[in-house]
Each structure stands twice: as C-alpha cells, then as structure tokens.
Amino acid sequence: MNFRVLAGMPSSETEMVVAARFEELAGADLVSSRLTSTDLINAAGEYSDLDVVLVHRELGPAPVFDTIRDLSHRHPQLAILLVSPSMDPDTFTAAMEAGARGVVPADSGATELETRVAKAAEWSRTLRRHLESASLELPASGVRGRIVTLSGAKGGVGTTTCTVHLAMAAARRDRLVCLVDLDLQAGDLPSYLNLQHRRSITDLVDAADDISPGMLAETLYVDPRGPHVLLAPSTASAARTSPPGPPAAS
Ligand SMILES: Nc1ncnc2c1ncn2[C@@H]1O[C@H](COP(=O)(O)OP(=O)(O)OP(=O)(O)O)[C@@H](O)[C@H]1O
Ligand SMILES: [Mg+2]
Structure with a gap:
C-alpha cells in the first residue's frame, strides 16, 4: 500500500505546489491538506492509516512547533516532517524537540521528497506493528483473560x-x-x-x-x-x- 501523507500548508499556493510534487511520486499519496494548524490537527484524527504528516514552517495560527508537539502527543505513531524554507540548526533542533522525525527543505524535488517520506513512513509502520503486537499481549482494557463459570443447578445435568x-x-x-x-x-x-x-x-x-x-x-x-x-x-x-x-x- 502506498504511503499515506497529510500536509499542513500555509497558503493555497504552497498547497498546490506540494500536491503537484505528490502527483509525481509513485509510492506516496497526498491524502489531504489543510491550511491552518487547527484543521491539520483535526484532520490527523480523521484519516485512518496515515503514515506521515508534513507541517510547513509557516503554518499558523499556532506556532509551528506547538502544532508539531500537539500532533506528536495525540498521534505518537505518526511520522511528522517539518517542511522548512531554511535548514538552520536551530530549526532542526526545535523540530526534533517538538517531536518531528525530520526536516525537509521546502524546495525539495520529487526524488528527495519521496526518499524522506518513505523513510519516515517506514518508521511509522514499524512502530504501529510493535504497538499492535503489544496491544495483543495486553488489550487496551488491561484485561488479560476472562473467567467463564459453569455450574449445574443439580447433579448430572451435563x-x-x-x-x-x-x-x-x-x-x-x-x-x-x-x-x-x-x-x-x-x-x-x-x-x-x-x-x-x-x-x-x-x-x-x-x-x-x-x-x-x-x-x-x-x-x-x-x-x-x-x-x-x-x-x-x-x-x-x-x-x-x-x-x-x-x-x-x-
Ligand atoms: N446433552 C446431553 N445429552 C445426553 N447425555 C448427556 C448430555 N450431556 C451430558 N450427558 C451425559 O449425562 C451424564 C452426566 O453428564 P455430566 O457429567 O457432564 O454432568 P454433571 O452435571 O457434570 O454431573 P455431576 O453432577 O456428576 O458433576 C454423562 O453420562 C454425560 O455423558
Ligand atoms: Mg460434573
């Protein structure tokens, strides 16, 4: 299955650019994009089986690193990539500390975008597989087993x-x-x-x-x-x- 990506872009222009880039990618689909941080956070909860969320450095109205922190707290299994026009160390450190998996240059070509998305998505899928097998061992309810008791109202009834x-x-x-x-x-x-x-x-x-x-x-x-x-x-x-x-x- 192709990697599934959600994007938060600050304008319709950047949204169109990212959509056009994804048209060129064979292994990843842009499921949807949003123009505000609030809409992006809501959308991340709506789409099942998302692998990657791209968050543009200029996405507002909330400060972008707060948005990343919020997303990573709500959906720790999602790989968040910051799309940034500048690749300075401060941006990189702030993104990592907020919970992003990496920083992608805003002017990345299709090949670079595909590689970065694939790596992030593989991390997300591996993590989800681990979480799923852990939840099989101990269900979300915390109940490991169930006791079923059969008792006869009198002897010899089967x-x-x-x-x-x-x-x-x-x-x-x-x-x-x-x-x-x-x-x-x-x-x-x-x-x-x-x-x-x-x-x-x-x-x-x-x-x-x-x-x-x-x-x-x-x-x-x-x-x-x-x-x-x-x-x-x-x-x-x-x-x-x-x-x-x-x-x-x-
Ligand atoms: N559905 C059934 N149809 C016919 N015979 C049955 C059926 N269920 C059980 N029996 C027979 O009835 C007898 C008693 O069955 P069983 O030992 O399961 O009952 P019980 O309620 O556990 O008895 P006990 O009070 O001795 O523990 C056995 O010989 C069993 O083969
Ligand atoms: Mg018995």
Whole structure:
C-alpha cells in the first residue's frame, strides 16, 4: 500500500505546489491538506492509516512547533516532517524537540521528497506493528483473560460435558484456555479427557501465596488439543484439607 501523507500548508499556493510534487511520486499519496494548524490537527484524527504528516514552517495560527508537539502527543505513531524554507540548526533542533522525525527543505524535488517520506513512513509502520503486537499481549482494557463459570443447578445435568466442549471449542479458535475443575468433592474431568495426572488444585492451595510459575506449570496438565487443565483432588478427603470455598462448579 502506498504511503499515506497529510500536509499542513500555509497558503493555497504552497498547497498546490506540494500536491503537484505528490502527483509525481509513485509510492506516496497526498491524502489531504489543510491550511491552518487547527484543521491539520483535526484532520490527523480523521484519516485512518496515515503514515506521515508534513507541517510547513509557516503554518499558523499556532506556532509551528506547538502544532508539531500537539500532533506528536495525540498521534505518537505518526511520522511528522517539518517542511522548512531554511535548514538552520536551530530549526532542526526545535523540530526534533517538538517531536518531528525530520526536516525537509521546502524546495525539495520529487526524488528527495519521496526518499524522506518513505523513510519516515517506514518508521511509522514499524512502530504501529510493535504497538499492535503489544496491544495483543495486553488489550487496551488491561484485561488479560476472562473467567467463564459453569455450574449445574443439580447433579448430572451435563455441566462437566458442557465445560469440556466449551474449552475445546475455545482452544480450537486459538484461545488460551485453562479448564479448572472446582467440583472438589467429585471432580471427574480425568475420565472425560482420558488423562492421568497426579497434581491437582490442592497442591496450589497448599502453596497458598507462594505459587511460582514453575509450580503452576507442574500442576497444570496440558491436553494435546490445547487446553491447560487444573484438576480437582482425586479423593474427597484431599478436598477437605482445603479451606472452605465457593460451591462446586463443574
Ligand atoms: N446433552 C446431553 N445429552 C445426553 N447425555 C448427556 C448430555 N450431556 C451430558 N450427558 C451425559 O449425562 C451424564 C452426566 O453428564 P455430566 O457429567 O457432564 O454432568 P454433571 O452435571 O457434570 O454431573 P455431576 O453432577 O456428576 O458433576 C454423562 O453420562 C454425560 O455423558
Ligand atoms: Mg460434573
């Protein structure tokens, strides 16, 4: 996909010049341009998948470095390039400090513009990929997992059967699943999953506040179809050593 660029230019003349330059570029599209700093900031929020924002040194009414700072705070993933008629060190330093990725000469030809836009856009896309994968690890809500509890109103109504099928269906859809048998008196997951495992929830209760990742890995059984399984104690007497808890739920 071509790089997507938004521009803030101080006049219709400069706007036309930049639009004509972009006509010559094969790998970048000028999505839109704006004539004031306020309109530019609003537009940056309206267009999805923008890569680069060009901000002309003379764009007003807000001071240009305030505009850059505002844009970079609101959209840290966007690469902002200051388009400047002068390339002095003070302009460069002020642009960098405000959050720009670089300074492009106002009289750049198509080739230079294309190179600078491409480099800035690649940075933006790399950053967005990292942000997206980080947000997969921890969703914006901050919630890493969800607990679904199934409990039968009375015995023998199919609670364990439903729970096993639900866990398998979720695992098939690439969800991370931990199937926990809280029927401490008569949990019978091993017979449903055809498994033998000597650890159970009792081992974790014994460790109480001191549960390490290693201990958890040892206690959980990993079903070849995906779900991790935390079993109820194999005997009812073992369950009695556990402190009182909620009613059985499997
Ligand atoms: N939809 C269904 N149709 C027919 N039989 C079923 C269905 N669901 C479960 N069963 C059968 O009913 C019996 C009880 O099922 P299950 O063990 O899942 O119930 P439960 O509510 O967990 O029982 P318990 O109170 O013993 O924990 C099992 O033999 C199971 O194969
Ligand atoms: Mg059951």
